[in-house]
Amino acid sequence: MVRVGEILYTNVHPFFFYMDREKLSAHSQFIPSIPARLNAAMSKGDIDVGAISSFAYGEDAENLVLMPDLAVTSHGSVGSIFLFSKVPIEELDGRKIALTHSSATSTHLLKIILQRFYGHQDLIYTTMMPVYREMMAEHDACLLIGDDAIQASWREQGQMYVYDLGEKWYDFTKMPMTFAVFAMRKQALKQEPEALRALYYDWKQSEEKAHADGYEQLAHAVVKDHGGNVDFWQGYFRKLQYRFGPREQRGLLHFYRLGFEEGYLPKDVDHLSVWDVDIDIHSIN
Incomplete structure (x- = not known):
C-alpha cells in the first residue's frame, strides 16, 4: 500500500478534484494534512509520495525523486x-x-x-x-x-x-517560484513503480480536466467550503501554474542556491532528480 500525502490547501485542489479515489484505493492510502506535517512525514518515511513544500525536497534531495510536470508554481503573483x-x-x-x-x-x-x-x-x-x-x-x-x-x-x-x-x-x-512539488521516496519507487505511475497519471489527468473548463466546477466546490465567489476562485486557479518544466526547475534551483548561501540549507542542491515515467530517473542541472 502506497501512503499518499495530500496537502489541505486549495492550491493543490486541481490535482485531486477529479481523482478516481475508489480505483486508486486498491493500492493507495491518502493522508491529508498541512504542508509542514507532510514534509516531516516524508522525511521520516511515514508517507511514500505526495505534494510537499519545495524546500523540504531541498533538505532531503538525496532520498527523494520528483514527479515530472507536477508542481504548484507562479510566474509572479501567487495569490495565497x-x-x-x-x-x-x-x-x-x-x-x-x-x-x-x-x-x-x-x-x-x-x-x-x-x-x-x-x-x-x-x-x-x-x-x-x-x-x-x-x-x-x-x-x-x-x-x-x-x-x-x-x-x-x-x-x-x-x-x-x-x-x-x-x-x-x-x-x-525574473524567475518562476515553485512552492510545492510532487515527490516520492526512492525506496517507494523501487517497490511500487506501477502504483506510483497510476497516481501520477491520475494527478495529471485531474489537473488537465480542471483546466479544460476554466476551473469552473472546481471553483463552485471551493466556494461551498471556503466562501468567496466563483469568479475569484477561477481567477486564482488560472493565475497559478501547474507545470514543472525546465524554466520552473531552474527557478527552483536558484531558490535552493540562495537558501544555501543564506545558511538555510545544509547542502547546495545543484540538480533535481526527476522521474522519467516511461524509462528511469534523470537529472536537471
Whole structure:
C-alpha cells in the first residue's frame, strides 16, 4: 500500500478534484494534512509520495525523486502567500515578524526576500499558529499561506500593507517560484513503480480536466467550503501554474542556491532528480 500525502490547501485542489479515489484505493492510502506535517512525514518515511513544500525536497534531495510536470508554481503573483505588515516592507528592519508554522518554503522565501533583496539584517522571527489576530497582536508583520492567507487578505485589504511573495520573488529574479512539488521516496519507487505511475497519471489527468473548463466546477466546490465567489476562485486557479518544466526547475534551483548561501540549507542542491515515467530517473542541472 502506497501512503499518499495530500496537502489541505486549495492550491493543490486541481490535482485531486477529479481523482478516481475508489480505483486508486486498491493500492493507495491518502493522508491529508498541512504542508509542514507532510514534509516531516516524508522525511521520516511515514508517507511514500505526495505534494510537499519545495524546500523540504531541498533538505532531503538525496532520498527523494520528483514527479515530472507536477508542481504548484507562479510566474509572479501567487495569490495565497502574503506578508501582512503595519509598515512598508522597506521599513521592516529591526521589526518583529510572526511566521506561520504551516510551511517551510514560504518562511524561507520570505527570509531570502527580506535579507537578500531588501538588505534587512536585524529581524526578529517568531514561528506560531497561523491565527492572524494573535500573530499581529505583538508583531509588526506576519506571514500567512494558503487559505489562511486568502481569508486574511479579504479582511485586511486596505488596512495593512499586503505583499505577495510570488510577486516579490519574480520582481527581483525574473524567475518562476515553485512552492510545492510532487515527490516520492526512492525506496517507494523501487517497490511500487506501477502504483506510483497510476497516481501520477491520475494527478495529471485531474489537473488537465480542471483546466479544460476554466476551473469552473472546481471553483463552485471551493466556494461551498471556503466562501468567496466563483469568479475569484477561477481567477486564482488560472493565475497559478501547474507545470514543472525546465524554466520552473531552474527557478527552483536558484531558490535552493540562495537558501544555501543564506545558511538555510545544509547542502547546495545543484540538480533535481526527476522521474522519467516511461524509462528511469534523470537529472536537471
